[in-house]
Amino acid sequence: MKTQLLARILVASTLSLVTFLQLAGTITGHAAEPDPNTKVYWNGGKRGHIDGCPRLPKDTAELAKIPVKSYGEMTAGGAVLCSRCPGSSTQGKGKPGRKADAPQTPAVVYDPGTKVYVDALWFRVHAEDCPSLLLKERKRTLTLEEADKAGCRIGQSGQSGRENCCLQGYRRKRPEKKLSDDTILCGNNEKRNFKHIAGCHRYWPVRSDLRRPLKDWVADGFKVCPHCIERGPGLATITDEEWKKLGPPDNFVAPEGWVPKPYSADQLPPASEVDILIKETLSKGNAIQELPFTDPVACMEMFMGQRFFFPVTQWLNLYQAYRSTGDRHVFDMLLESARHYNRISMEYPAVAQLKASDPEGIPFMYSMAACARITLQLAKKHPDQVGANEIEEAETFLRTIISVLKPVCEGDGSLDPEMGIPRKLADDFRSRAYNRAMNGIGTLGMTVAALEDLQSLRKTKEYQPTIDRYRKVIREFLSNFFNEGHLCTKVAGRPMFVYPYNKGKIREVNGCPIFKRPEDGGHYSHTLQGLMLLYQATPELGIDDEFMTAVANAIYRSSTEKVPLGGKGKKAKGGKKETLSGHVECPTAAKVRPFGSLNDGHTYSPARERFYMLEAFRDGIIDAQCITLNAQQKEAANSDYDHRLATLFSHYMKALRKDRSLIHLREGTP
Numbered sequence: 001m002k003t004q005l006l007a008r009i010l011v012a013s014t015l016s017l018v019t020f021l022q023l024a025g026t027i028t029g030h031a032a033e034p035d036p037n038t039k040v041y042w043n044g045g046k047r048g049h050i051d052g053c054p055r056l057p058k059d060t061a062e063l064a065k066i067p068v069k070s071y072g073e074m075t076a077g078g079a080v081l082c083s084r085c086p087g088s089s090t091q092g093k094g095k096p097g098r099k100a101d102a103p104q105t106p107a108v109v110y111d112p113g114t115k116v117y118v119d120a121l122w123f124r125v126h127a128e129d130c131p132s133l134l135l136k137e138r139k140r141t142l143t144l145e146e147a148d149k150a151g152c153r154i155g156q157s158g159q160s161g162r163e164n165c166c167l168q169g170y171r172r173k174r175p176e177k178k179l180s181d182d183t184i185l186c187g188n189n190e191k192r193n194f195k196h197i198a199g200c201h202r203y204w205p206v207r208s209d210l211r212r213p214l215k216d217w218v219a220d221g222f223k224v225c226p227h228c229i230e231r232g233p234g235l236a237t238i239t240d241e242e243w244k245k246l247g248p249p250d251n252f253v254a255p256e257g258w259v260p261k262p263y264s265a266d267q268l269p270p271a272s273e274v275d276i277l278i279k280e281t282l283s284k285g286n287a288i289q290e291l292p293f294t295d296p297v298a299c300m301e302m303f304m305g306q307r308f309f310f311p312v313t314q315w316l317n318l319y320q321a322y323r324s325t326g327d328r329h330v331f332d333m334l335l336e337s338a339r340h341y342n343r344i345s346m347e348y349p350a351v352a353q354l355k356a357s358d359p360e361g362i363p364f365m366y367s368m369a370a371c372a373r374i375t376l377q378l379a380k381k382h383p384d385q386v387g388a389n390e391i392e393e394a395e396t397f398l399r400t401i402i403s404v405l406k407p408v409c410e411g412d413g414s415l416d417p418e419m420g421i422p423r424k425l426a427d428d429f430r431s432r433a434y435n436r437a438m439n440g441i442g443t444l445g446m447t448v449a450a451l452e453d454l455q456s457l458r459k460t461k462e463y464q465p466t467i468d469r470y471r472k473v474i475r476e477f478l479s480n481f482f483n484e485g486h487l488c489t490k491v492a493g494r495p496m497f498v499y500p501y502n503k504g505k506i507r508e509v510n511g512c513p514i515f516k517r518p519e520d521g522g523h524y525s526h527t528l529q530g531l532m533l534l535y536q537a538t539p540e541l542g543i544d545d546e547f548m549t550a551v552a553n554a555i556y557r558s559s560t561e562k563v564p565l566g567g568k569g570k571k572a573k574g575g576k577k578e579t580l581s582g583h584v585e586c587p588t589a590a591k592v593r594p595f596g597s598l599n600d601g602h603t604y605s606p607a608r609e610r611f612y613m614l615e616a617f618r619d620g621i622i623d624a625q626c627i628t629l630n631a632q633q634k635e636a637a638n639s640d641y642d643h644r645l646a647t648l649f650s651h652y653m654k655a656l657r658k659d660r661s662l663i664h665l666r667e668g669t670p
């Protein structure tokens with residue numbers, strides 16, 4: 001394999017730069033601009049549409065509500081066509097190149113001698129007062145002029161460098177430094193994938209990956225990640241020794257003759273199956289998110305860029321696998337992550353506080369809170385199973401969480417008059433999407449329950465003020481969630497809870513709110529992971545049996561009842577008249593304005609395993625999730641690791657409903 005590759009490099013290396021330029025050309029290539037007189041639909045916002053755009057409403061009455069202008073008028077107003085308009089050159093969200101289309105901020109003159117700080121991960125500089133500037137006491141400085149000359153990205157932040165954090169309006173004098181032929185990119189030997197700079201948010205290196213100069217990859221026909229091109233060069237390195245340790249253990253070997261099969265929703269799988277699932281779980285590792293760069297400042301910059309909020313899949317796996325099996329090795333794997341994030345938080349308290357300054361960042365402490373909670377539950381219920389040192393470690397994690405959250409949750413300086421919690425947090429609760437916040441709130445819930453157990457073990461009331469404050473925070477968050485959401489009682493005996501993705505409703509019909517954008521299935525399933533934590537840790541705050549049943553009913557309805565296609569009952573192509581919605585709506589909304597059938601709506605996706613735990617609150621929900629699949633497809637979907645774990649976890653949830661003190665499913669069995 002390796003020699004073949006080398007041979008190909010030798011043959012093809014002369015092509016390198018040409019190929020790279022061609023590649024770059026296809027990445028940034030723009031379509032011809034429409035004529036200024038072209039008719040556009042534009043409501044004065046940042047994006048408009050031309051005829052044929054799939055984002056335009058199909059319903060003519062809806063379409064008539066959007067003002068018609070000319071393309072010239074629209075662009076003069078600073079707007080561009082949306083990314084899905086026919087022939088549009090605007091890149092969509094998440095696709096590279098968007099900043100090139102953003103209107104430029106007015107030019108500002110800066111003193112060329114202004115001191116700027118050089119990042120450790122990407123070749124970027126920031127001003128002294130930049131909110132994204134981390135650990136400045138540990139950073140090299142340049143003058144603005146020197147940074148410009150060196151080709152640094154100036155005042156850029158975010159995963160692809162699209163955010164302008166400082167030095168706004170600076171007009172550079174020399175071009176930005178781009179990736180070169182010799183830039184080291186990483187990846188495996190498989191064709192048709194992108195090669196990245198280590199640290200790219202689209203890349204998860206494993207120890208078998210190669211590190212080679214860009215020109216060699218390109219000569220072999222590989223492509224360069226467009227995000228890496230957009231973001232520009234990196235500065236961080238990983239030693240060979242650390243590289244050899246990268247990635248999860250990946251050491252699962254299936255027993256001979258074993259074929260994965262779905263677990264039953266009614267009966268527990270045999271112990272031998274559970275043991276296999278445990279091995280599979282362990283082979284996926286501890287999911288520490290940052291790479292082991294030689295410069296720890298680069299690690300912390302990467303940490304700041306990570307998304308922890310849905311939450312990290314493998315942490316959720318470990319958590320659910322522990323609850324479903326009680327396996328000590330699974331707990332220890334989660335503990336590795338907890339120790340890592342505890343250490344980071346103690347070594348870099350200001351960075352940890354910045355990361356946790358809103359509910360999206362709080363779940364970076366998920367494994368810390370989960371381990372503390374489980375340890376203290378065990379210590380209280382089975383004192384013989386837990387050592388004093390383990391209780392101490394749990395307390396350490398909790399103390400760290402408290403110190404990280406102090407600026408966010410505590411302090412009575414500027415309380416929101418309505419919510420009675422710090423104003424910044426209250427404002428956040430009013431604006432942030434629930435799906436992004438819920439796992440942070442769930443992490444707080446686990447922390448509260450763990451602190452209560454700790455107090456009872458230590459026979460103290462030392463943590464009571466913190467517990468009270470966190471409870472207040474959770475309560476206020478939930479009261480906002482309940483108020484904006486809708487507990488629909490249109491179906492007798494089956495209350496359903498639905499909520500908006502975007503804040504706000506359009507109107508009310510028969511007492512049911514019609515949301516501007518109801519939550520879609522995928523995001524609802526992430527929200528549910530946070531609700532699950534609250535159900536387990538702090539049900540008295542409202543996420544109780546009754547509420548979870550209303551969630552289950554809503555999910556059941558949306559996965560089994562079709563809605564008319566094309567807005568107000570219009571026929572779609574091919575004569576299909578109805579479809580399952582990709583959104584979770586109450587019966588009234590599903591009839592009046594079925595969002596999943598509108599152009600911006602998500603299409604339905606079957607077998608979402610993140611909903612499977614709801615089997616504990618409504619029989620048949622796993623089957624309902626698979627209603628569009630035939631027997632073979634269903635078997636295939638439900639045999640994979642994620643679906644087996646999710647099915648097993650639904651058994652834990654069922655058992656927990658009967659015994660609220662149940663720590664894990666194998667408790668009490670030898």
Ligand SMILES: [Zn+2]
Pocket residue numbers: 048049050053054055056081082083084085086
């Ligand atoms: Zn469009």
Ligand SMILES: [Zn+2]
Pocket residue numbers: 125126127130131132133155156157164165166167
């Ligand atoms: Zn900055």
Ligand SMILES: [Zn+2]
Pocket residue numbers: 195196197200201202203225226227228
């Ligand atoms: Zn990349």
Ligand SMILES: [Zn+2]
Pocket residue numbers: 486487488489490511512513586587588589
């Ligand atoms: Zn309703």
